[in-house]
Amino acid sequence: MSEILLEVEKLFCERDDRVLFSDLSFQVQAGELVQIEGPNGSGKTTLLRILSGLSRHFEGEIRWRGVPLADDLPAYARELLYFGHQAGVKSLLTPEENLRWYAALDTSIDLEQIDQALNAVGLKGFEDVPCHMLSAGQNRRVSLARLYLSQARLWILDEPFTAIDKQGVAAKENVLLAHAQRGGIVILTTHHELNLTQHVRRIHLDEHSGTS
Ligand SMILES: Nc1ncnc2c1ncn2[C@@H]1O[C@H](COP(=O)(O)OP(=O)(O)OP(=O)(O)O)[C@@H](O)[C@H]1O
Numbered sequence: 001m002s003e004i005l006l007e008v009e010k011l012f013c014e015r016d017d018r019v020l021f022s023d024l025s026f027q028v029q030a031g032e033l034v035q036i037e038g039p040n041g042s043g044k045t046t047l048l049r050i051l052s053g054l055s056r057h058f059e060g061e062i063r064w065r066g067v068p069l070a071d072d073l074p075a076y077a078r079e080l081l082y083f084g085h086q087a088g089v090k091s092l093l094t095p096e097e098n099l100r101w102y103a104a105l106d107t108s109i110d111l112e113q114i115d116q117a118l119n120a121v122g123l124k125g126f127e128d129v130p131c132h133m134l135s136a137g138q139n140r141r142v143s144l145a146r147l148y149l150s151q152a153r154l155w156i157l158d159e160p161f162t163a164i165d166k167q168g169v170a171a172k173e174n175v176l177l178a179h180a181q182r183g184g185i186v187i188l189t190t191h192h193e194l195n196l197t198q199h200v201r202r203i204h205l206d207e208h209s210g211t212s
Pocket residue numbers: 015016020038039040041042043044045046047
């Protein structure tokens with residue numbers, strides 16, 4: 001049986017007197033890909049920020065490996081890769097410099113891996129171009145290259161495919177699948193039609209929202 005790593009229990013979140021979700025409970029096992037679905041404004045980003053420990057604007061409990069998040073956020077953060085709406089790319093740096101900066105947090109990542117990651121996201125030939133001179137999709141690709149370097153067990157990805165062309169999306173989907181197959185967890189939102197459908201568990205926020 002797979003290991004349950006993330007437990008979400010009776011989550012309640014209200015913004016501006018509007019209940020986004022209430023009584024939201026689910027568990028995620030190692031190896032699972034979970035897609036949070038719902039219309040614009042239903043609370044997908046809010047939920048991902050809560051799950052990432054970035055927002056405390058909720059009631060209920062979230063546990064990672066059986067430990068409430070609030071009890072040991074640093075330990076949780078070490079196992080987490082959060083990918084938000086902002087690309088998190090420094091525009092004055094080149095793609096390679098951005099990844100070297102990111103890799104500085106993890107000394108086990110070497111230059112060859114950075115090179116491979118840039119190749120994998122289709123940025124060969126653009127390694128040395130400052131990011132402010134790249135397109136929106138290319139900047140998103142710089143950011144996505146982090147997925148190829150990440151050792152984190154839990155990936156929480158908010159609209160990771162924004163501005164990425166169809167071909168690029170297919171390649172990234174494979175990275176997500178490979179992560180899950182290695183025993184990782186991916187929780188994501190996307191308005192893209194995924195090819196991975198048969199591997200993805202869906203949680204639809206509308207089914208959990210209430211009225212205030
Ligand atoms: N910091 C905040 N303060 C007050 N209200 C907020 C805040 N952040 C989000 N909201 C509200 O919470 C609701 C849900 O927003 P959220 O960004 O989570 O939706 P979403 O499902 O991700 O939407 P989309 O599909 O458009 O990205 C919105 O009505 C928004 O106005």
